Amino acid sequence: MTKVYNPKEIEKKWQEYWYANKVFETTEDDSRKKFYGLIEFPYPSGAGLHVGHIRAFSSMEVISRKRRLQGYNVLFPIGYDAFGLPTENYAIKTKQHPRIVTDNNIKKFETQLKAIGYSFDWDRTIDTTDEGYYKWTQWIFLQLFKKGLAYKSKTLVNFCPECKVVLANEESQNGVCDRCGSEVIQKEKDVWFLRIRNYADRLLEGLTDLDFLEKIKVEQQNWIGKSCGAEVEFTIKGGGKEYPLVVYTTRPDTIYGATFLVVSPEHPMIQSFAGSIGNFDEIRDYQQQAKLKKEFERVHLAKEKSGVRIDGITAVNPITGCDIPVFTADYVMMDYGTGAIMAVPAHDTRDYEFAKKYSLPIIEVIKGGDIEKEAYIAKDGGIMVNSGFLNGLSVPEAIDAMTAYMKKLGVGTPKTDFKMKDWAFNRQRYWGEPIPIINCPKCGQVPMDEKDLPLVLPKLEDFSPTDDASSPLSKVTEWVNTTCPVCGGPATRETDTMPQWAGSSWYYLRYMSPRDGEHVVNPEAYKYWGQVDWYNGGMEHVTRHLIYSRFWNMFLYDIGVVTNAEPYLRRSAQGLILGADGEKMSKSRNNVVNPDDVIKEYGADVLRLFTLFIGDYEKSAPWNPDAIKGCSRFLNKLWNLMDIIKEGDVADVNIDLCIKKVDDDFESLKFNTAIAQVMSTVNDIYQRGYVTKSEFKKLLIILNPIVPHITSEIYEIINGGAKIERQKWPSYDESKLAKDEVDIPVQLNGKLKGRITVSATASREDALEAVNKSTGILEGKNIIKVIYVEGKIINIVAR
């Protein structure tokens, strides 16, 4: 009898061995194929690791360990995305410096990660708040600035009065601050933007060849939101003046049905007709109202359309020559298209609603719907009517015909637009990368000299935010005041810092050469590691981080820093672990599971096993504390196999099938079924009563990526000290996957009636013979048809 399984003891032993001997350290090695596996590096919060992290990291951990056993040279790194608000807020609350808080949190994370036995190359650890790191974040920003892709612009921004910080659109969805949940207000501010819209088309097209989960592609496509249409010029007449008003439409085919025109309340056209507009006071009131409405109300709460007719001006339809009235309404947004639309109520739901409310004419130009009841969109179906030369055409034909006609007349041009907005790239907070720009009264915005990077974040005693939405850095006059690198005159530094998305937009490159002081990424290292082979992360980051980092990589490709336009070849996503109550884990719900507690009770291997066994990896699954026992029992059973090792006939246990299943399932992230297969195989082994050493070794190796401690220990014990990580991933014998004799179901008229045992390659006649012999179901029956699928089923249709 061997000693009992003691996870605490063996896990400590193996972790010490791995980390002290740097077993997972990696260097470029041309003699071996490379594999670069990436996980989203964590934000080191004070709360420490969460079981969700474990699940998120475990897929690439398993794949990386498997790849090593398969002979690959594996880069599997870890780092910390450590700039950001929570740390800063916590630091303010506890009166510590964010640097101290960050360092402590990182230490805590590292201890926890090591206690789980992850096979990271710890020597490559990076930290976005490290000067040697953010030097290069700033360097990339400078290149963007020099290429005209970073600009400052006055706009209304989402401002959180609680966090006192300007938020990106994506951080203030539904008009609520992502961080604190308070209501966001609109504030005018000078803000840095990155011209990500310039890359919209390439970001969209680049998706085609990538092995990203389909739903990730779809979300990115929706986020980018490309629409193809045309800009059409209407002429506004009033008070003897003419004004060319350009509207944006995706449906030029419906122009014969345009019965009015709507401009956004902010549209400059209104002001230019100030003198000729009869109801200008009313219009001004409406503009004021629209301005007061927060974005949230305007978009989400305004169930009913509102608007005002602009008296004294009319618009001329460039195709029909007809005069139509002009309205202003806040359902038209200034920041999309041209801020003006031609309204076709018969074929657009919003225009329909507006026309009904203000009793405007509705002209049907596409047959097929019932415009008495509702607008008929008819994107793919329907035939044009009441539309001059378009009559009789289908909608797609009419779109092409009208676009060409407008172009010929010179009143319209094809135009694509994107929903995605430029990336608001700054925060008025302390704990972020300083923006390396100097404002000179003579020379304007001047980039810092690259030689002077990093621009170090000054040590600050009081870094709490200011009430006037300016950065705490503006208080450090000795830091702010500097000289202009161009003219040498007195100048001031930019005091805003970069958003948290900055550091994470290029971290996958830094891992390739984490300590290189001369390059963003060392060219030799890049040449070897190239693209990330497989990136796993959360669905919550596929529209922001994943697009932002693809954008930065494309830019670095354009300026010759990297040689691949796309950073990630494959991207998968894990499902959330929900609380035992089926709700998302959160402190406020008090349903958070701390991995330390699980390790304490069951050990790290059980934790690793359970987070992967809990359900389909790509779907969310609730944490069931009772079910952990099953995983613990299984590891005990695995351990106790040592008591029944015996050489013998290997029949009855299909180890080849098990290897194949595990091999395939790992590659498609079906860890739950891979584990189930191994459990079944172990059950079969106990049923048989003994395990052969060769079977046992194979089992240990295929399980090693998931439960490395116990498998390392058993392997060492049964093989006189041999190390499992030096072994080869087992192959399986194709010919042994299928059995020679099979038990197949017998159906009569599609209903299960019994089973027969036949050779896997038995003929139809043999199978039918076997049915006759072993069952009496065919007696007195008239056979009409026999369906026989070799090795699968026999179904007899009979009366």
Add this chain to the structure above:
RNA sequence: GCCGAAAUGGUGGAAUGGCAGACGCGACGGACUCAAAAUCCGUUGAUGGCAACAUCGUGUGGGUUCAAGUCCCACUUUCGGCACCA
């Protein structure tokens, strides 16, 4: 409103169109024990039947097929994303 994913026992979840419920949890019965825990063995979709067995059963209603959880059509609900995007 638009786009996407999903719905299977008491429960988490398995099923290239071919035995629905693998594997795990729980429950029940038994062994071991003074007892409990741990462990081991057995049972466990529902209904009827002593039983062999029969009937029903994968959100709802239709359809295709020798055969449907799986494919097609029409719905319902839940979750995620986008959203007066012209």
